[in-house]
Amino acid sequence: MKCPLCMQAGLQQIYKTEALPVFQNKVHPTRAAAHAAVTGAVKLLACIKCGYVFNEAFDASLMRYDAEYQNEQAHSPAFDRYLDSVVDMLERRGFRQGTVVEVGCGKGAFLQKLWARGFDALGFDTAYEGNDPRVFTEYFSERHSHLKIDLLILRHTLEHIEDPLGFLRNLARLTSRSTVIYIEVPSIEWILRKSAFWDVFFEHCNYFSLHSLAAMFERAESGLLFGAQYMYVLAELSAVRTSAMLDGQVELEQLRTLQVKVDSYRHFVQHNPGIVVWGAGAKGCTFVNIVDPGMEHIAAVVDTNAKKVGGFIAKTGHPIVAPAELAGIDGDTILVMNENYLEEVGQMLAAMGQSRRQLYALGQLTLP
Secondary structure (H helix, E strand, C coil), rough: EEEECCEEEEEEEEEEEEEECCCCECEEECCHHHHHCCEEEEEEEEECCCCCCCCCCCHHHHCCCCCCCCCCCCCHHHHHHHHHHHHHHHCCCCCCCCCEEECCCCHHHHHHHHHHHHCEEEEECCCCCCCCCCECCCCHHHHCCCCCEEEEEECCCHCCCCCCCHHHHHHHCCCCCCHHHHHHHHEEHHHHHHHHHHHHHCCCCEEEEEEHHHHEEEECCCECCCCCCCCEEEEEEEEEEECCCCCCCCCCCCCCHHHHHHHHHHHHHHCCCCCEECCCCCCHHHHHHHCCCCCCCCCEECCCCCCCCCCCCCCCCCEEEEEHHHCCCCCCCECCCHHHHHHHHHHHHHHHCCCCCCCCECCCCCCC
16 A cells, blocks of 8 residues: 555554544533444554555544534633734735635634734635634635635644645645645644644544645745644645655654553553543543543543533543533542643633642653
8 A cells, every 4th residue: 555645655554543533522412412422443554755644544424514513722822822823924924915715714713813913814614603704614615716815724624634635736726826825734743752642533534744744845834833733834836746755764753652652541540530631622532532431530521612611522421611610520630631731721720729739731741
């Protein structure tokens, strides 16, 4: 089997897990509904030639994005600052003077940032819940090819697309030769360096290294964002290749540590009764499904998103509670799913008089 990105042989299986919820960001109204959530397998293959990683077991027919999909992270001050930094970058490059389209705009948090800065921006997403006429609850398609687009944005969209190069080539066909594309995705190199199995989701069928992301274009600017968890490329869309260009063999760090660390975290959870997980997003859902599938050790999952509070985590049925409800939960250990939020979570706990609790960030714990 050849790599679907660079078309070369050299694939290695680096991780496998069964029965993860296909939607980590769909919150369920009852525990019974959570237990009935659709699941799928993950079998990650890595290309040692270009650094591309993909889920060989991905089944696109299971994916149906709608208004129940809640992936908004802008409730966090740290995440909000990161969004501002991206807008700053795009503004410095002069895109405020052109027409911007965000494909996969979610609930519209990033669009709101662009509009506040005076950008002329449109959005496309079937999961959008608002009523702003500048956002279309549909996929970007042929019927929108009349738009004169200066900048096309794909923020955390390409990792959901089974054929990323084919998708980009189709976008190039629907836009002009002068259209620039900004792509942002999670970094597989960060995931492997942190052994972050909780960052491997069924709905992410693709994972890119910085090289493999940029190698899809003849010319591209690239860089890291959000504490190196994310990365981006900025390129002319017309410069997309038919296959990724190789630049010597890519050595992905610690290829098989994802599988090894699962047992270490299971042991940690089992020997620290009353653990609370902070973050009911994709990371939190994946973590509890892998280390506590029977809901035996983790008391609850905390989230600041009011649309998630009162619901239940897909498949396991862990309850999602507001930070104020921590006072009624025993246990001194809180696992923060994203290390970027550790400081603000600590400040919130101190303000609530809950600073006795021990905070740990996944990825920063020292485990065997």
